[in-house]
Amino acid sequence: GIQVEQSPPDLILQEGANSTLRCNFSDSVNNLQWFHQNPWGQLINLFYIPSGTKQNGRLSATTVATERYSLLYISSSQTTDSGVYFCAAKETSGSRLTFGEGTQLTVNP
Amino acid sequence: EAQVTQNPRYLITVTGKKLTVTCSQNMNHEYMSWYRQDPGLGLRQIYYSMNVEVTDKGDVPEGYKVSRKEKRNFPLILESPSPNQTSLYFCASSRTFSSNQPQHFGDGTRLSIL
Numbered sequence: 001g002i003q004v005e006q007s008p009p010d011l012i013l014q015e016g017a018n019s020t021l022r023c024n025f026s027d028s029v030n031n032l033q034w035f036h037q038n039p040w041g042q043l044i045n046l047f048y049i050p051s052g053t054k055q056n057g058r059l060s061a062t063t064v065a066t067e068r069y070s071l072l073y074i075s076s077s078q079t080t081d082s083g084v085y086f087c088a089a090k091e092t093s094g095s096r097l098t099f100g101e102g103t104q105l106t107v108n109p
Numbered sequence: 110e111a112q113v114t115q116n117p118r119y120l121i122t123v124t125g126k127k128l129t130v131t132c133s134q135n136m137n138h139e140y141m142s143w144y145r146q147d148p149g150l151g152l153r154q155i156y157y158s159m160n161v162e163v164t165d166k167g168d169v170p171e172g173y174k175v176s177r178k179e180k181r182n183f184p185l186i187l188e189s190p191s192p193n194q195t196s197l198y199f200c201a202s203s204r205t206f207s208s209n210q211p212q213h214f215g216d217g218t219r220l221s222i223l
Contacts, residue, residue, distance in 0.1 A: 030209040041197055041217045048211035086152075090212075096142060096154040096167060097201075097212055 006100035023087030031090035115215035132200030141183040
């Protein structure tokens with residue numbers, strides 16, 4: 001099945017800093033999503049982005065499907081951005097989303 | 110509001126006592142799925158359903174049952190729960206199995222089996 005790898009595993013920032021999270025996947029996909037898992041365990045859907053670029057406020061994402069990677073950009077980070085960020089991909093013939101291991105983001109005041 | 114609703118959100122129970130976690134979606138989605146999340150193992154799929162009366166095993170189906178009698182509901186059944194089923198569970202749905210549409214997740218259910 002598809003492999004999904006995220007980097008870095010951990011990231012510590014000062015409030016106001018920018019960051020880039022990366023997701024590499026091993027096969028063609030028809031679904032790629034970014035999630036933020038908050039301290040209560042909820043998976044918040046940030047982006048559905050199998051290709052192209054999207055922006056939502058301080059967050060944006062880019063997926064280059066031909067090169068099999070996706071990037072999540074967080075600008076002007078806030079303490080409320082802390083948590084784990086997951087990338088998940090579904091290969092075209094697959095039955096499920098395969099999740100990466102996540103990036104643990106800590107934003108300090 | 111489009112949503113996936115799981116109940117209960119939290120449950121502490123004992124080994125062997127049958128339990129059901131309910132999942133309901135109001136988006137008329139055909140595809141539904143259950144995942145479990147464990148530290149160090151990430152999220153893994155338990156079962157999925159492509160439509161009413163069509164279910165199939167995911168990566169970790171042992172110890173679980175599901176049913177899909179109605180389009181909106183996809184309950185997860187633990188007939189004889191054991192401590193190794195202590196986990197955070199998520200239900201998800203999408204328009205169809207093969208669609209290039211996002212999957213929508215419920216808020217999660219924390220199960221503790223003592």
